[in-house]
Amino acid sequence: MGKYNLQKILYVFSSLNDLGRVITSNGSMDEITRSALYLILGTVSSSQGTVFRYEPSYSRMVRIVQKGLDGAVDLSFPLADGDLHTLLHAPQVIEVDRRPDGIDDFPDKAVSHGMYGLSGIRPSVESDLSCGFAERAGTDVPGFIFMHREHLKSVHASLLAPLRVGDELVGLLSVGRRFSGGEYGEEDLQILSMMSQQLSVVLYNQQLFSRLQCKVEENRLLYENLRQIYRDTIQAFAVAIDAKDEYTQGHSVRVAQYALAIGDELGFSGDELEGLHFAGLLHDIGKITVDSSIIRKKSSLSEQEIVEIHRHPSVGYDILSSIKFPWGDLSALARHHHEKVDGQGYPDGIEGKDLPLEVRIITLADSFDAMTSDRPYRKQIDLGETIQEIKRCIGTQFDIDVCHALFRVLEKELTGEIASPKIIPSLSLKYDPQQILRILRGVGHPFEAVKDPG
Ligand SMILES: [Fe+2]
Numbered sequence: 001m002g003k004y005n006l007q008k009i010l011y012v013f014s015s016l017n018d019l020g021r022v023i024t025s026n027g028s029m030d031e032i033t034r035s036a037l038y039l040i041l042g043t044v045s046s047s048q049g050t051v052f053r054y055e056p057s058y059s060r061m062v063r064i065v066q067k068g069l070d071g072a073v074d075l076s077f078p079l080a081d082g083d084l085h086t087l088l089h090a091p092q093v094i095e096v097d098r099r100p101d102g103i104d105d106f107p108d109k110a111v112s113h114g115m116y117g118l119s120g121i122r123p124s125v126e127s128d129l130s131c132g133f134a135e136r137a138g139t140d141v142p143g144f145i146f147m148h149r150e151h152l153k154s155v156h157a158s159l160l161a162p163l164r165v166g167d168e169l170v171g172l173l174s175v176g177r178r179f180s181g182g183e184y185g186e187e188d189l190q191i192l193s194m195m196s197q198q199l200s201v202v203l204y205n206q207q208l209f210s211r212l213q214c215k216v217e218e219n220r221l222l223y224e225n226l227r228q229i230y231r232d233t234i235q236a237f238a239v240a241i242d243a244k245d246e247y248t249q250g251h252s253v254r255v256a257q258y259a260l261a262i263g264d265e266l267g268f269s270g271d272e273l274e275g276l277h278f279a280g281l282l283h284d285i286g287k288i289t290v291d292s293s294i295i296r297k298k299s300s301l302s303e304q305e306i307v308e309i310h311r312h313p314s315v316g317y318d319i320l321s322s323i324k325f326p327w328g329d330l331s332a333l334a335r336h337h338h339e340k341v342d343g344q345g346y347p348d349g350i351e352g353k354d355l356p357l358e359v360r361i362i363t364l365a366d367s368f369d370a371m372t373s374d375r376p377y378r379k380q381i382d383l384g385e386t387i388q389e390i391k392r393c394i395g396t397q398f399d400i401d402v403c404h405a406l407f408r409v410l411e412k413e414l415t416g417e418i419a420s421p422k423i424i425p426s427l428s429l430k431y432d433p434q435q436i437l438r439i440l441r442g443v444g445h446p447f448e449a450v451k452d453p454g
Helices: 003-023 029-043 083-089 106-113 128-137 141-147 149-154 186-243 251-265 270-282 285-289 303-309 312-320 331-335 357-372 383-392 400-414 433-441
Strands: 049-055 060-067 076-078 159-165 168-175
Touching: 003 029, 003 186, 029 049, 029 060, 029 168, 029 186, 049 186, 060 168, 083 141, 083 159, 083 168, 141 149, 159 186, 168 186, 186 251, 186 270, 186 285, 251 270, 251 357, 251 400, 270 331, 270 357, 285 312, 312 331, 331 357, 357 383, 357 400, 383 400, 383 433, 400 433
Parallel strands: none
Antiparallel strands: 049 060, 049 168, 060 076, 159 168
């Protein structure tokens, strides 16, 4: 092997190594493709080149990067019938600007690299030889070159390398003439063959990434649709629950609003907050199985009726526990919304911090609405009295942190500190804001007045 060849081989290996580093670098796909093109052109000693990406949806070749052809090219061209098959089965490198230089060696050279001539006359029509070659290769490369001769001329195509991975076409590389003006040799064609296959991987990865992004977006939309169906269904259930009792019209919606306000104050966000809202809407779902006459009864309930109405948290749990909500398990919140922090509630008598925070929030929101709304058996309580009553029940019925979060929200809403109040606008009772603020401010520090039982 001569000195020249050894140097050339070392240079090619170095270029291949550089190309490998470019392909695995962290740049954008366009940057990687541009760097790869520049390296390939440098290695085969050309100053002009274009990389097209194949867009299967539109059956087009779209130029993505070029060198040495500033603004002089049509950026995309459509593939004709049969072009896809042709490019999938064509040799790895096609010489487009050199006519066959001898009948004797034409078939062999053509099979190795393709030699078709960009003469403007379709070779398969022009000569039996070319026609015979097209059949031998099982593909109509001459026809492809003839069909797209104007586009190929505009990018000064001298060599073409279809970019393929497996049985997928991902693009096309066009390389212009050599710096020197001489013809490409066997070595150049082999180098281009190797390097263009690496470029194919870049475009294939780009295609995969793009498909993945489409899939992710598709899944995101599907998931969002699913969540919306859940939201609509829950809203419909809330209306059905509240319709059971004319006195508690809007109860579930208000509890959801109050829970949302308290949760927000306690630092809930995103799905946690939305889950809390829906738990508020569904907490009384078990009531749909309780006889309306019991729910609407204005006089005292019998022992049997109390047992019946006390079933609604467990029934609610049974209804909701089989549903996989995107916001987590809402069934536990329905089951425990009549528990008390001192363990005297029902159905399970769970106490203190053993009750999830969400449950303690729903419990307070539920009672706050019960006290500030008319009930079949009593009128609504004044807002000031409600606050005093909640304060009195801290540590027995209610959690201290949750109560003080409610008090803070009320104060902020009354002073206008919260731009979109959720509690005050939902109240149907009259109150003196200044008096309520005085009561709220007399509530004291959350941890000094009442010992938290948890
Ligand atoms: Fe309830």
